Amino acid sequence: MFGVLKKTSYITLAMLIVLFCSIGQGLAEEAMTASQADGSAPDIIASIDVSGNKAVESDAILERMVTKVGQKLDRKRISRDVRKLYATGFFKDVQVLGVVKADGRHLTIRVVENPVIATLEFDGMNELKEKDVKQRTKLKAGHIFNNPELHADITSLRKAYLKKGYYQVDIQPIQKMREDGRIDLTMKIIEGEVTRIKRIHFIGNEAFDDTELAEAIASRTTDLAAWFKDTDVFDRKRLDADRQMLLQHYMNKGFLDARVESTLLALSPDKHWFYVTFSIHEGPQYQVSAINVSGDLVPDRETLMALMQLKEGELYSLEKLRNSINDITTRVGDEGYAFATVTPLFQRFPEQKRVDITLDVEKGREVYVERIEITGNLKTEDKVVRREMRQLEGARFSSSNLETSKKRIGRLGFFDDVRVSMPRGSSPDKVDLKLGLNEKSTGSWTFGVGYSQLEKIFFRSSLKQNNFLGKGYATSLSGDIGAKTQNFDASITDPYFLGEDLSASMNAFKRQSRLQTITSYKENSYGGGVGFGVPIIESLTYNLAYQFTQTTIFDVLLPASAVLLSQVGKQTTGELSQGLTWDTRNSSLTPSSGSVITGSMGAAGLGGKNRFITTSAEARSYFDLGEGFVLNPGANISYIKGYGGRNVPINRRFSLGGIGSVRGFDSAGISIRDPLTNDLLGGNKSATANLNLFFPLPYMRTSGFRGVAFADAGEVADFNQNLSFAKTRIATGLGIEWLSPVGPIGVSWGFVLRDRQGDLRKKFEFALGTAF
Incomplete structure (x- = not known):
């Protein structure tokens, strides 16, 4: 009985399974029939609308989407479109909604826009220039706000502060919503103080103590001198340079295998101080046991060995090795081998602490300059550049001539940069010399109102063009109008007169002086002249000039010196002068290296009534001490004497005092005076000696200011x-x-250490148009 029931149960379960499968198949067939009847319309996109947008056009949104009307619905494609819209930064929310109708699916792109930035301000920013910051930031007034760009701008600002050593800086964005939906964005900045270096420590140094190594690098711990130069402010770029300077210090002392293994930095919890530690591996100190040259010995071995600065028996020096390589490369290049290379080969003997060095010369091919192509000179004529070239077309290549050419073009002052490339010419032994130039502004017009102790308020205007018409002419027109003096000057100079290596200039002037409190008389003068300059060698020039001047002395304060009274009235002077100038300065305005030495002689008598002779000599040198420090010693001696029974004009006699001669004394405060009337007479000979130490001013390194x-x-x-x-x-x-736009402005505080009775002191002095 039990077996029959069990069998009946199995049969019943099987029948139920068959029934359910039949019903499912029928439903599936019915659904398929319905789908075929309407053509699968619900899966087709019938329309796409956009809502919620105000600033961004609907067409712009739809254009960024891959999903289009008429396509079959693809949820993965829609997800990618949503991410793409988010990535624009225009929206803080994007949703896709859909409605199924008989004709298909109707989609709506619902967006919530980020607000438009009405204003962007920086509050508390003193160390960075707002103009420069706004050029770098991605968020700008009128643009749509978005968080990724905000975070990028904060990061950029923070990096700019870190470069200046401000590790305590805190930047907080503040948003204020307007009624119209726009926002005012303010970057609230708390700069804090600069983070300075508290201690510099060295590990592994045995040959040199910490003090000597600390002097070899640029970074400094905090003290007065470091504060003055900002070298105690933490700077990662300077720290990278310190690693190289340490390495060079060791290698210049014979430690060929030295290396800086690591630099450890520790920042104090309050972010006020950095502690820097250099880990050094010194290695043995090598002595040069043999020095030689090999390879292509051009022009000959003796010539190349004479250029070797490293000598046998000396300690190895990286600096001397580099100088030797440069000198040999240049000398081989002078033989026409433009692509010569010099490779140092070392054979170390660490146990004996000696090294053999061989400089292997590979001359490459001898080449001639086929063509010289000049680009970038949009205003300057080609001939202005070509006449400075000492490397000529058709001539054999010379490294020295090319370097001289680059220096001469740079000293014109017309270009920011001179780039040289030498592609192959029409044959293997020829190259084309291409000069890429970047022109800069060479003209200026300035107008200024100034104040000086002598003039009180005065006006100054000048119009200058150092590359007039693109022909290299230097022109100048200037005028000063003050309560005591009026000066007007005009000049033009052609550095290559008639196309020759000969400079020619013309000038005219008019002066009025009412300095009776100093000179006891009034003076009017005008005149003009011509001058010529002939280069003798690269840095030596011969100058010849003629100047005619008419001067009137009047309104002499009585009682007056007999010498002064004898010169009242009109005087005329025709003066011919000649001189030599040796000039190796790297800049005529703010030199940091080189020298300028001048010697001149002049005689008045070629036209005019005055008769006198004059001689002078002056020398100034400039030594770059690094970090913006320049040492400038100088001296001048002058002499003048009348002849033919004529006295020296009183306005040509010598007096000293003030900026430009002896600071600490008043203008003409050192002179010869009449013992009875105290009138200023001047002397016939003078001498000065000056020593200037120029240095950068803290926080004013790039603004044209410097101290002395x-x-x-x-x-x-x-x-x-x-x-x-x-x-x-x-x-x-x-x-x-x-160095202002209207000329140099100088302020000096002088303290007299030695003077004589009758000298006039002036502790504080202000002058415009005069450099120290």
Whole structure:
């Protein structure tokens, strides 16, 4: 009985399974029939609308989407479109909604836009220039706000502050919503103080102590000198340079295998101080046991060995090795081998602490310059550049001539950069010399109102063009109008007169002086002249000039000196002068290296009534001490004497004092005066000596300002006297110079160390148009 029931149950279960399968198959067939009847319309996109957008056009949104009307619905494609719309940064929310109708699916792209930035301000930013920051930021007024760009801008700002050593900086964005939906965005910045270096430590150094190594790098711990130069402010780029400077220090002392293994940095919890540790591996100190050259010995072995700065028996020096390689490469290049290479080969003997060095020369092919192509000179004529070239077309290549050409083009002052490339010419032994130039502005017009202790308020205007018409002509027109003086000048110079290596210039001037408190008389003068300059060698020039001047002395304050009264009235002077100038300065405006030495002689008598002769000599040198420090010693001596029974004009006699001669003394404060009337007469001989130390001012390194510490000495002697050190006036002091658009502006505080009775002191002085 039980078996029959069990069998009946199995049969019943099987029948139920068959029934359900039949019903499912029928439903599936019915659904398939319905789908075929309407053509699968619900899966086709019938329309796409956009809602919620105000600033961004609907067409712009639809254009960014891959999903289009008429396509079959693809949810993965729609997800990608949503991510793409988010990536634009225009929206903070994107939703896709759909409605199924008989004709298909109708989609709606619902967006919530990010607000438009009405204003963008930076509050508390003092160390960075707002103009520069706004050029770098991605968020700008009128643009749509979005968080990724906000975070990118905050990161960019933070990096800019870190470069300046501000590790305490905090930047907080503040958004204020307007009624119209726009926002005012303010970057609230708390700069904090700069993070400075508290300690510099060295590990692994045995040959040199910490003090010597600390002097070899640029970074410094905090002290007065470091504060003045900002070298105690933490700077990662400077720290990278310190690693190289340490390495060079060791290698210049014979440690060929030295290396800086690591640099450890520790920042104090309050972010005020950095602690820097250099880990150093010194290795043995090598002595040069043999030095030689091999390979292509051009022009010959003796010539190349004479250029070797490293000598046998000396300690190895990386600096001397580099100089030797450069000198040999240049010398081989002078033989026409433009692509010569010099490779140092070392054979070390660590146990004996010696090294053999061989410089292997590979001359490459000898080449001639087929063509010289100049690009980038949009205004300057080709001939202005070509006449400075010492490497000529058709000539054999010369490294020295090419380097001289680059320096001469750079000294024109017309270009920011001179780039050289040498592609292959029409044959293997020829190259084309291509000069890529980047022109800069060479003209200026300035107008200014100034103040000086002498003039009080005065006006100055000047119009200059150093590359007039693109022909290299230097033109200048200037005028000063003050309560005591009026000066007008005009000049033009052609550096290559008539196409020859000969400079020619013309000038005209008019002066009015009412300085009776200083000179006891008034003076009017005008005149003009011509000058010529002939280069003798690269840095030596011969100058010849003629100047005609008419001067009127009047309104002499009585009682007056007999010498002064004898010169009242009109005077005329025709003066012919000649001189030599040796100039190797790297800049005529703010030189940091080189020298300028001048010697001149002149005689008045070629036209005019005055008769006198004059001689002078001046020398100034400039030594770059690094970090913006420049040492500038200089000296001048001058002499003048009348002849033919004529006295020297009173306005041509010598007096000293003030910026440009002996600071700490008033203008003409060192002179010869009439013992009875105290009238300023001047002397016929003078001498000065100056020592300037120019230095950068903190936080004003790129603004045209610089400071100067000076020591001046000077003396003036009369016709029957000799210059004497015992009578020499001495002063020292500090000053500030600004290379302003209207010319150099100088301020000095002078302290007299030695003077003589009758000298006029002036502790503080302000001058415009005069450099130290």
